[in-house]
Amino acid sequence: MSSRADILGRIRAGLGRDDANAVAGRxxxxxxxAAKPQGPKPKVDGDLLAxxxxxxxxxxxxxxxxxxxxxxxxxxxxxxxxxxxxAQAVCWPELASLPxxxxxxxxxxxxxxxxxxxxxxxxxxxxAETGTLVLCSSPNTxxxxxxxxxxxxxxxxxxxxxxxxEEAWQLIRRETGxxxxxxxxxxxxxxxxxxxxxxxxxxxxxYRVHIVIVNTEx
Amino acid sequence: MHFKARAGxxxxxxILQDNLKKAKSKFVDRRATAIxxxxxxxxxxxxxxxxxxxxxxxxxxxxxxxxxQAAKSGASVLWARDGAEICWLVIDIAHRHGVKKAIKSxxxxxxxxxxxxxxxxxxxxxxxxxxxxYILQISDNEPPSHIIAPVFHKSKEEVSALFARxxxxxxxxxxxxxxxxxxxxxxxxxxxAEMGISGGNFLIAExxxxxxxxxxxxxxxxxxxxxxxxVITGIEKVIPTLEDLATLMRLLPRSATxxxxxxxxxxxxxxxxxxxxxxxxxxxxxxxxxxxxxxxGGEFAEMLRCIxxxxxxxxxxxxxxxxxxxxxxxxxxxxxxVLTPLFTGMQNALDLPQAATLCNQCGxxxxxxxxLPQLLLKLRAKQVEAHLRPFGxxxxxxxxxxxxxxxxLYALATRIGVRYLLWLARDGKRNDRIRVLGVAPEWxxxxxxxxPEGKTFRELYAARKETA
Amino acid sequence: xxxxxxxxxxxVDMMRPRIGFAALKLLESTGCEVVVPQTQTCCGQPAFxxxxxxxxxxxxxxxxxxxxxxxxxxxxxxxxxxxVRGHYVELAGDDAALAQRMAALAAKTFExxxxxxxxxxxxxxxxxxxxxITYHDSCAGLRELGIKQQPRxxxxxxxxxxxxxxxxxxxxxxxxxxFSVKFGxxxxxxxxxxxxxxHSAKSDAVVGGDLGCLLNIEGKLRRxxxxxxxxxxxxxVLAGKS
Numbered sequence: 001m002s003s004r005a006d007i008l009g010r011i012r013a014g015l016g017r018d019d020a021n022a023v024a025g026r027x028x029x030x031x032x033x034a035a036k037p038q039g040p041k042p043k044v045d046g047d048l049l050a051x052x053x054x055x056x057x058x059x060x061x062x063x064x065x066x067x068x069x070x071x072x073x074x075x076x077x078x079x080x081x082x083x084x085x086x087a088q089a090v091c092w093p094e095l096a097s098l099p100x101x102x103x104x105x106x107x108x109x110x111x112x113x114x115x116x117x118x119x120x121x122x123x124x125x126x127x128a129e130t131g132t133l134v135l136c137s138s139p140n141t142x143x144x145x146x147x148x149x150x151x152x153x154x155x156x157x158x159x160x161x162x163x164x165x166e167e168a169w170q171l172i173r174r175e176t177g178x179x180x181x182x183x184x185x186x187x188x189x190x191x192x193x194x195x196x197x198x199x200x201x202x203x204x205x206x207y208r209v210h211i212v213i214v215n216t217e218x
Numbered sequence: 219m220h221f222k223a224r225a226g227x228x229x230x231x232x233i234l235q236d237n238l239k240k241a242k243s244k245f246v247d248r249r250a251t252a253i254x255x256x257x258x259x260x261x262x263x264x265x266x267x268x269x270x271x272x273x274x275x276x277x278x279x280x281x282x283x284x285x286x287q288a289a290k291s292g293a294s295v296l297w298a299r300d301g302a303e304i305c306w307l308v309i310d311i312a313h314r315h316g317v318k319k320a321i322k323s324x325x326x327x328x329x330x331x332x333x334x335x336x337x338x339x340x341x342x343x344x345x346x347x348x349x350x351x352y353i354l355q356i357s358d359n360e361p362p363s364h365i366i367a368p369v370f371h372k373s374k375e376e377v378s379a380l381f382a383r384x385x386x387x388x389x390x391x392x393x394x395x396x397x398x399x400x401x402x403x404x405x406x407x408x409x410x411a412e413m414g415i416s417g418g419n420f421l422i423a424e425x426x427x428x429x430x431x432x433x434x435x436x437x438x439x440x441x442x443x444x445x446x447x448x449v450i451t452g453i454e455k456v457i458p459t460l461e462d463l464a465t466l467m468r469l470l471p472r473s474a475t476x477x478x479x480x481x482x483x484x485x486x487x488x489x490x491x492x493x494x495x496x497x498x499x500x501x502x503x504x505x506x507x508x509x510x511x512x513x514x515g516g517e518f519a520e521m522l523r524c525i526x527x528x529x530x531x532x533x534x535x536x537x538x539x540x541x542x543x544x545x546x547x548x549x550x551x552x553x554x555x556v557l558t559p560l561f562t563g564m565q566n567a568l569d570l571p572q573a574a575t576l577c578n579q580c581g582x583x584x585x586x587x588x589x590l591p592q593l594l595l596k597l598r599a600k601q602v603e604a605h606l607r608p609f610g611x612x613x614x615x616x617x618x619x620x621x622x623x624x625x626x627l628y629a630l631a632t633r634i635g636v637r638y639l640l641w642l643a644r645d646g647k648r649n650d651r652i653r654v655l656g657v658a659p660e661w662x663x664x665x666x667x668x669x670p671e672g673k674t675f676r677e678l679y680a681a682r683k684e685t686a
Numbered sequence: 687x688x689x690x691x692x693x694x695x696x697x698v699d700m701m702r703p704r705i706g707f708a709a710l711k712l713l714e715s716t717g718c719e720v721v722v723p724q725t726q727t728c729c730g731q732p733a734f735x736x737x738x739x740x741x742x743x744x745x746x747x748x749x750x751x752x753x754x755x756x757x758x759x760x761x762x763x764x765x766x767x768x769x770v771r772g773h774y775v776e777l778a779g780d781d782a783a784l785a786q787r788m789a790a791l792a793a794k795t796f797e798x799x800x801x802x803x804x805x806x807x808x809x810x811x812x813x814x815x816x817x818x819i820t821y822h823d824s825c826a827g828l829r830e831l832g833i834k835q836q837p838r839x840x841x842x843x844x845x846x847x848x849x850x851x852x853x854x855x856x857x858x859x860x861x862x863x864x865f866s867v868k869f870g871x872x873x874x875x876x877x878x879x880x881x882x883x884x885h886s887a888k889s890d891a892v893v894g895g896d897l898g899c900l901l902n903i904e905g906k907l908r909r910x911x912x913x914x915x916x917x918x919x920x921x922x923v924l925a926g927k928s
Contacts (some may be wrong), residue, residue, distance in 0.1 A: 007453065007507045011278045016516030025276045029283060032272070032458055034423055037264035042257045055478075111495035113546035114409055130479040139493035144443045145598040147435060165464035178289075179425050181490055182442070183498050185483040192397055193475065194350035194367060195374050196237075197244040202399045203349060204404065204480065205435025213681030222869065229871055500811075535858040539875040573869060575862025575876070576735065577825035598737030607737070619733050619741035623748060625725040632700050651908050658867040664874025665905035668701070668917075675694050675703035679722060 041129075044163040048128040049213065052161045055131025056211055058199060059188030065158075065213040071102030072155055073211045076120065079104070083208070085151060089118035094140040095155070112144040118143035119206075120153045125171055129164040130187055133211070136172070137182040144185060152206040154186075158215045221569035225544040237373050238541055245367075245532040246478025249583070254588065255478060256468060266469050267587045270523035273423075273454075277514050280423045280456045281505065287426030291488030293501040298510050302523045307504055308333060308448055309340045314523065315446045315500065318411040323432060324348040325366060325417030325438040325451040326517030327506050329548040330561075333415070334359060340370045344415075345407045345437040349400050352558055353377055355386040356384045363542030363550060366474050366528040371541045404436075414440035414498065418451035419525070421503070422465060424459045427487040430502070431470065438482050447486075447498035453505050460485075466525060469585035483597040509561035517596055521556050523586040529591060530580035536573055552580040552590040559597055565606055571597035579684065629676055635668040643669035688806075690718040691756035693749075695766045695797075697730040697897040705897060708813075709762040709798055709923035716806035723752040729761075731769040734777070743777045747784070750774070750791055758805065759795040760884040764827020764920045765863075765896050772830050794912040797827055799836040799895060799920055808840070813926020815866050816846040820887035821920075822903065823856045823879070824896035837895060837920045847923070852887035854880070877906035884915065892918035894925055 001009075011017075017025075044051060051064050053063050060095055064074045069209040080087050096109035124136040133154050137143045146152050162168055165185075172179065190205030227236055249321045255257045273280050285295045296319060304327065312320065318343055323329065336357070337344040344416045347354040350368035354360045357380055362368030369377070374393050381399055382389035382471040390396050416437060430437045441447050457463060463485075471477040490497030513519055532538040533550025542550030546567070547558045559567040574593045584590065601607050621628050642652045651666035661667050690713050694706045713720045730745030749770070753759045761767040771792045778785035802808040819841065827833035842845050860866065860876025880903060884892045892907075892915060894900050904917035 003299045003303060003507075006299060007297055007505075007511050008278050010507075010511040011281075011453075011514045014512065014519075015275070015278065016274050016515065019280060022279070024281050028456075029276060029279050033283075036459045036461045036603075038259040038461045039269070039468075040256075040258050040518055042255065042468075059440060059481075062637065114405060132479055137494065137497060139495070142495045143438070144496045147442065150665075165467060166461055169464070179427060179485065179487045181486065181488055181494065182606070183485040185485075185585070187479045187481050187483075189481070190433065191481055192349045192434045192455065194348070194353070194369055194434075194637065195372075196379055197241050197370075197392045198369065198374075198393050200394050202401070203397060203434030203436070204347065204408070204439055211341040225869070225872055229875060348724045360847070443720075494878065513813045535860060535876045535879075536869075536872055539872050572865070573872070575825070575858050575860060575865045575873075577858035577862065578829040579825070579858060582829055595737070598735070599739050602737035602739070611736070612738075615733060615736055615738050615741065619730075619745065621740065622727040622730075623744055625727055632696075636700050648913075651905070658870075660870025661905070662874075662910065663870045663904065665870075665877060666908040668904045668908070669903050670701045671703055673703060675706040676700040677726065678703050679706070680724070 003103055004031045014094055029201045038166050041164055041166065046084070048163060049158050049200055050159045051128040052126055052131055054214070056188070057127070059131050061131065061188045061209040063211045063213065067214055067215055069214055069216070070099060072212050072214065073098055073100045073105060076153055077103040077105055079120070079153070079210050082099050085152070086117060089120050090116045090149070091120035092122060092141050093119060095122055108200065111142050112148045114148050116149045118153065119149035121146050122155045123160065125153045125160040125162050125168050125170060126156045128161050129165055133186040134168050135186060136176070136180040137184070143182050143184060147186065147205050150202070150206055150211065151208045153210045156211055156213050158213055221544055221546060221573050224546060225540040225573070228544045233373065233376070234371055234541055237371055238538060243372055245476060247433070248625060249473060249532070250477055251528060252472040256472070262465060262468055263585055263587055265465050265522065266585060269457065269465065270586050273456055274514060274519055274522050277284065277453065278455070280458065281453060284421050284423040284426055284456050287423065288503055289426070291426045293426065293488055293503055293627065294633040295503045295505065296670055298504050298508070303507060304331040304450060304504055305333055305336035308450070309336065309342065311446065311448055311502055312337070312340070312413055315412060317446065319343045319345065319407065319411040320415050321345050321347050321411040321412040321440050321444065322351070323416040323430070324351050324368070325415065325450050326548055327417060328415065329362065329451060330508055344363040345404070345411065347408065347432060347440060348432070349397065349405055351379065352400060352404065356380060361548070362542065364528060364531060365526055365549060369544065393674040408439045408443050411444045413446040413448065414444040415448045416440050418449045418455055419470065419680050420463055420483070421451060422460060422463055423456050425487055427485050429463055430484045430486065431482070433481040435482055438445065439483055441484065441486055441579045442496050445498055446500045446502070448502045450504045450506060452510055453507055454510050460471070463553065468646055470527055473529040473583065473585040512559060517562055518556070518593060521553070521560065521593060523588055524553055525586060527585060527586065529583045533579040533583050534579050535575060535577060535579070552594070556590060556593045564600060564604065568601065568606055571601065579618040629674070632674050633677060636672060636674055639670050640672045688718045688757050690720050690758045690760055692720055692722045692755040693729070693745060693753065693759050693761035694722065694726060694767060695763045695897070697760055698762060699903070702897055702919065705762055705919040705921050708919070708921035708928045709760070711925045712798065712921060713760060715812045716802065716808050718806065721756060729766045729769045731766060732863060734769065734773060738926050739777065743779070746774050746777045747772065750787060754787065754791060757794065758801065759791065760801045761795070762798045762919060763896050764797045764824050764831050764833050765898060767880065768826040768830035769838055770795040797833050797895065798832055799830060799840055800833055802900050803836040803839055810876050811840055811843045811924050813844070813924050814846055815844055815926060816845055816925050817890035818848045818850055819893050819923065820852045820889040821855060822839070822859060822884070822892055822894040822899060824894055824899045825858050827895050828856055832902070833895060840924055850887040852883045854883045859899045859902050861898045863898065866902055870898055873902065874906060875904050878910070881906050881910055881912070884913070889915070891918050893918050893920055895920045
């Protein structure tokens, strides 16, 4: 007997499964999948942007805001000079057209590698409930840019801030239909508490996460 | 060696006792604060409990659904009965893809299977990348002592000495520098490994995805950089929908480390697309039984709700006193005291269900409301039914119960008993305590036994009635 | 008049009869008729917790016969009251008629302070006590029966009492019934932590609602060399000197 048949067989024996209740069970399962009931959620209403900012900062991210996408490179340059970081970065291909050069930053739109010190990404959406960035992988939005460099800068359009994870799933289902290979939820710089339960930032991923919010609609 | 003997060693280990004291309250305090920002933590627990039960009550159907959806996304789904089969499957995949090195994100199933040793024997280098697991690997493959903080038992001084010895670098004395050193040592492994092995916090039936939660970012590295990704996870980890995932993710990090959300949380579906610059070309799921299938639908099925947060051990007075290694297998604390006998055989872990005060500090913090003390009590009953308790204990219990069913004899026995105890307590001065108690020698190892008043309530009450 | 059966508990019977008399006095002060079945021995919890369900069941049936006729059953112990309330129905097994009787018994069984506050609605605590107290919340009472505010509410009625809460008041003292004799060394380590917490509350007495915990705590305090901190049952404090 295959392991699969053996394992499923023993589960079925434990549950008293027969053909009749399997049919009923499958239709109940499909009904549940169609209904997608939500559990209790904390109230996240009012100003999503303000909540997102507050929660991000609590997670040790830093946050800046600009009015238009065109102003992002200047904001990035300000951050880099304040942090005394080199003005050199890798970015998502979809962000290549921003005026990086005018802001004095040398930006390459390609896959990140381990020698890149700064990765600039956008985001698919962001969660106000926890101050979390949601990044979806695709050829134009590769995962490594938010992971390998020591500093990660994420551009968040204010209109893409949703209240919680349920809203993010709904958005993905509505806009893209299928799930991308990777949906990465990023909540602040990488950290570990493994040694003496003492929190240290910068374990394997970035030491710093800087968020630039773009308030286009306002 | 049994729990009790191991626990005795741990109690005598001065460094360990010091480390346990330092570590304890951090998790407990952080969790207490973190649950406050859910408007209704209890309602969220109820909801999570119900959705875990929903899956377990139709586990075969949900697994079929998951398998179907995972296959549709391009992943391969394999099944393993036990640890040996896990090892065999992983090595087979490795050989098929010419893998020489495998980087690993924390997986308790890998511990159940002893996968690292098997990989090494097969000529494949396993590299643990979770900081804690890495420390254990270079510490001569020491087992973890906590399911989410594997080196809960070690001090930074011990880690510092270990790093200096292994990395041949000057010893560092602060945790920040030690973490940086591990990052620098491990980064080349991330870039050179052909295979990533991870556990899975949840499998989502709706989409055929795995959800992976980490703080360090190693989970993302392991599942982004190598060309092959193998997920090893228990069959009970499946949940229905992404909405259910949202509910559970409100509980898991809060219960585990007291975070409102973990730093990284990835939902991974299928292998990489042709035009993508990163992501694995091949994604495998190994769905593991190893004792789980037989619990489905039975009296211990509630244990399968477990989402491996570790809150039960963080709040357990026994775990806090002896640490995780005393429990002797992969899972320590209250959840381990239930799982170890169920997975490895009752006769192999006779002490564990007994090694609990039944205080239920675990049960009240469990995010999926597993009645851990009740399950321990059921295991104790099973031991008695299977005649696995020591003869002396069974006889003593039977004799006492028989006596308690015969009130006249019981009255006499207790009359004599309390007088004997009072006699033991005589020391000419206070006469208020017994320093060595022969009938219960364990008690007086570390405590006195307070002396009785000298007469039973029954006697005094009868006397009072007479005079009234 | 309400007929209340006093479940003395086996530990109180043997070790601290004065707690039984204090409970009796408190119950009588509420105007109840108190009966004390003379054949009572033990609720069966030690057998139950040791996995001997057959023995536990016989003792449960015995207790049922002794107390079934009472309007209420009250025990000066969260642990014993919790045994009756939480596990007796389970012990009835497939015997539906017995299960129903067990359920009825469970519904009218109370821990002492819970009964005084929530059923008898005691207006005036009869005893007097002068001094500072720190309160240990016993696990079974706290987590099985929700006993937390009841003893504090009663102590608050006593002008001579000042309550100093200790850190970790809700943490286990390490007693755990048979655990304390099977794993004595571990129990002693857990008890030592509890005693450190008690000392940090700098009180004349540590008070609790379960004698098992109190014997464990007293034994550890004395072994640590503390001969002055008094270890008292809540009933003793509330009833005062009899």
